[in-house]
Amino acid sequence: xxxxxxxxxxxxxxxxxxxxxxxxxxxxxxxxxxxxxxxxxxxxxxxxxxxxxxxxxxxxxxxxxxxxxxxxxxxxxxxxxxxxxxxxxxxxxxxxxxxxxxxxxxxxxxxxxxxxxxxxxxxxxxxxxxxxxxxxxxxxxxxxxxxxxxxxxxxxxxxxxxxxxxxxxxxxxxxxxxxxxxxxxxxxxxxxxxxxxxxxxxxxxxxxxxxxxxxxxxxxxxxxxxxxxxxxxxxxxxxxxxxxxxxxxxxxxxxxxxxxxxxxxxxxxxxxxxxxxxxxxxxxxxxxxxxxxxxxxxxxxxxxxxxxxxxxxxxxxxxxxxxxxxxxxxxxxxxxxxxxxxxxxxxxxxxxxxxxxxxxxxxxxxxxxxxxxxxxxxxxxxxxxxxxxxxxxxxxxxxxxxxxxxxxxxxxxxxxxxxxxxxxxxxxxxxxxxxxxxxxxxxxxxxxxxxxxxxxxxxxxxxxxxxxxxxxxxxxxxxxx
Ligand code: LAC
Ligand code: ZN
Numbered sequence: 001x002x003x004x005x006x007x008x009x010x011x012x013x014x015x016x017x018x019x020x021x022x023x024x025x026x027x028x029x030x031x032x033x034x035x036x037x038x039x040x041x042x043x044x045x046x047x048x049x050x051x052x053x054x055x056x057x058x059x060x061x062x063x064x065x066x067x068x069x070x071x072x073x074x075x076x077x078x079x080x081x082x083x084x085x086x087x088x089x090x091x092x093x094x095x096x097x098x099x100x101x102x103x104x105x106x107x108x109x110x111x112x113x114x115x116x117x118x119x120x121x122x123x124x125x126x127x128x129x130x131x132x133x134x135x136x137x138x139x140x141x142x143x144x145x146x147x148x149x150x151x152x153x154x155x156x157x158x159x160x161x162x163x164x165x166x167x168x169x170x171x172x173x174x175x176x177x178x179x180x181x182x183x184x185x186x187x188x189x190x191x192x193x194x195x196x197x198x199x200x201x202x203x204x205x206x207x208x209x210x211x212x213x214x215x216x217x218x219x220x221x222x223x224x225x226x227x228x229x230x231x232x233x234x235x236x237x238x239x240x241x242x243x244x245x246x247x248x249x250x251x252x253x254x255x256x257x258x259x260x261x262x263x264x265x266x267x268x269x270x271x272x273x274x275x276x277x278x279x280x281x282x283x284x285x286x287x288x289x290x291x292x293x294x295x296x297x298x299x300x301x302x303x304x305x306x307x308x309x310x311x312x313x314x315x316x317x318x319x320x321x322x323x324x325x326x327x328x329x330x331x332x333x334x335x336x337x338x339x340x341x342x343x344x345x346x347x348x349x350x351x352x353x354x355x356x357x358x359x360x361x362x363x364x365x366x367x368x369x370x371x372x373x374x375x376x377x378x379x380x381x382x383x384x385x386x387x388x389x390x391x392x393x394x395x396x397x398x399x400x401x402x403x404x405x406x407x408x409x410x411x412x413x414x415x416x417x418x419x420x421x422x423x424x425x426x427x428x429x430x431x432x433x434x435x436x437x438x439x440x441x442x443x444x445x446x447x448x449x450x451x452x453x454x455x456x457x458x459x460x461x462x463x464x465x466x467x468x469x470x471x472x473x474x475x476x477x478x479x480x481x
Contacts, residue, residue: 002416002445005095005475011076013054013099021057021099024067029105031056040100043087045442048408051093053080053100060105062182062219069186069217072099072471079184080473081213083124083155086147088356089440091159091212095475101217103154109133110220116194117225118177123154123218130223139225142169145436146341154218160210162436164262167392168298169226171436173209178222181208184215184467194222207462212438213473215466232261232298233305234327236336237316238289242267242367245291248319249391250363252295255315256308261296263392267370268292270343270386277346283339285322293391294340343388344399353402355415359423361431363394369429373398373422380418382406395435398422420446439477448478 013021021030031037032055042050054077059065072079078098085092094100106122112134113120119134119141128149131141145151145161155161156172157179169175178192191205192198198205208216239245242265249263268290271283283292297312299305305328313324327333348354361369370387377385382404389397400415423433423443427450433439439447448456456478463470463480470480 002420004441006479006481008096008470008474008480010078010096010098010474012097013077017071017075017077018055020071021055021068024064024071025057025059029058029060031058037100039085040082040102041093043085043090043092043440045088045090045093045440048412049090049093049442051095051097053094054097056100056102058102058105062180062188065101065182065217065219066186066188068099068101069182069184069471073185073469076469076471078471078474081158081217083152083158084126084147084150086151087155087159087440088358088437089434089442091438091440091473091476092155093441095441103152103217106154106219107152112137112139113194114139118194119223119225121153121221121223123152123157123221125153127151127153127156134225135228138228140228141175141223142226143172143175144169145172146344153221153223157209157218157221158211158213159436159438162390162393162395164264164390166390166395166436167263168259168261173206175224176205176209176221177224179205179208179218180220181216181218184469184472189216192222210438212440212476214463214476215472217472229261230298230300231302231305232296232333233309234294234296234333234336235309235312235316236283236325236327237293237295237313238283238285238322239291239293239316239320240288240322241320242291242370244320245293246363246367246391248316248321249293249295251315251319252312253392256297256311258297258308260392261298263293263295263390264340265387265389265391266292266294266340266343267387269384270347270388271339273350273386274339274343274346277350278338278342280335280338283336284325288322294336295392340388343386344397347386347399347401351401351403353406353408353411353415355400355411355419357396357398357400357419357422358434358437359396359398359426359431360435361394361396361426361429363391365429365431366391366394366396369396369426369431370398372425376418376421376425380414383414383418390435393435394431396426420449424450441475444476444478
């Protein structure tokens with residue numbers, strides 16, 4: 001099994017240091033009892049990957065965070081920033097113990113600026129709460145990670161989260177205008193702002209986005225808002241092969257001449273598993289289909305939606321669709337989206353050992369990637385795979401499922417070996433090892449293999465500039481040495 005971390009020496013949090021943390025954060029915001037800290041030791045990658053911190057602190061303002069970083073540097077103690085813990089790559093897991101810095105209390109929306117069409121908020125605002133607050137003002141936040149109901153906006157930015165609306169609106173990065181950040185050495189950086197253009201030197205703003213809490217701690221975000229979208233229609237389209245589904249996805253975009261709001265796919269295994277587990281009515285053509293496309297189109301009014309649905313349906317039939325189901329009411333839309341949205345949770349609920357992935361390839365390679373991944377799986381027994389994801393972005397979630405009741409340790413070794421091969425396959429096909437879940441510590445090994453030494457050494461150099469002592473979130477994205 002790949003080693004989780006290299007040996008780097010850090011100091012432990014002593015009772016004296018815990019006392020100093022109490023002075024900075026207030027006693028009520030410092031947790032030292034094991035039972036209270038347990039839920040801060042892992043993320044949604046799974047409990048088996050947990051590492052206990054020495055202490056958890058809950059910040060209420062940036063000043064406390066700046067003081068914390070100065071103290072942590074002076075005492076040589078690692079700090080791991082943490083949002084809602086909904087990450088899938090272990091970025092918020094305190095690999096080396098030390099201090100977990102929770103942003104859960106920095107959860108205020110500070111300003112909804114209707115003239116500039118921006119929201120200013122603290123990092124711990126639940127993304128869905130931001131969506132609702134801006135909707136009340138007739139505005140729209142276009143980020144839509146699938147964890148929208150639990151994840152925090154600051155963490156979406158730290159991961160450059162993707163989700164189901166990237167094809168039309170871009171990843172989280174596209175919506176960030178500004179950030180305030182405390183650096184690993186406790187300095188304050190103000191990056192970007194309400195302004196919309198900038199050609200003023202290297203973009204530290206974009207360097208910070210997606211850095212997974214290794215270069216700074218986000219304390220304030222300035223988010224771009226958009227006008228509220230028009231009405232939408234959803235199409236669910238079964239296909240006899242992935243190849244047809246992929247060709248159809250591009251044909252839909254070309255012929256409708258608009259980017260869909262979402263363009264998702266599910267394989268037949270994901271569909272059957274979810275439908276049966278949740279006792280839902282079967283989807284159309286469940287007996288013949290290998291893959292389903294599920295996409296959402298936006299139009300000004302009913303007539304335009306009908307026309308778009310007609311054009312898109314024809315585009316799918318031209319590429320071999322088995323049927324076209326148009327969901328034009330809210331209930332019908334919910335019914336089809338229900339399957340896609342619930343698949344990840346259903347798979348996790350049904351099998352004790354599951355390893356989810358997040359590979360990206362050029363859209364044209366999606367079917368080939370799925371076929372070659374299935375070939376890899378033929379070498380092994382006692383494992384099942386489910387595929388779903390964001391076909392418009394070529395972002396596939398191949399999910400490995402243990403069907404042989406392995407122990408935790410056996411499964412970790414077994415599944416990670418397969419996974420490494422699958423990720424590298426994606427990267428060799430012109431893709432990358434993560435499209436939206438990030439690297440954390442889960443994928444640093446495979447990232448190193450896919451990028452090679454030089455890019456990683458450049459990243460290490462950048463890390464060193466911000467964090468000379470390797471205090472902030474060590475062991476994530478790459479090892480420090
Ligand atoms: C999804 C998550 C797993 O797409 O990224 O459902
Ligand atoms: Zn996804």
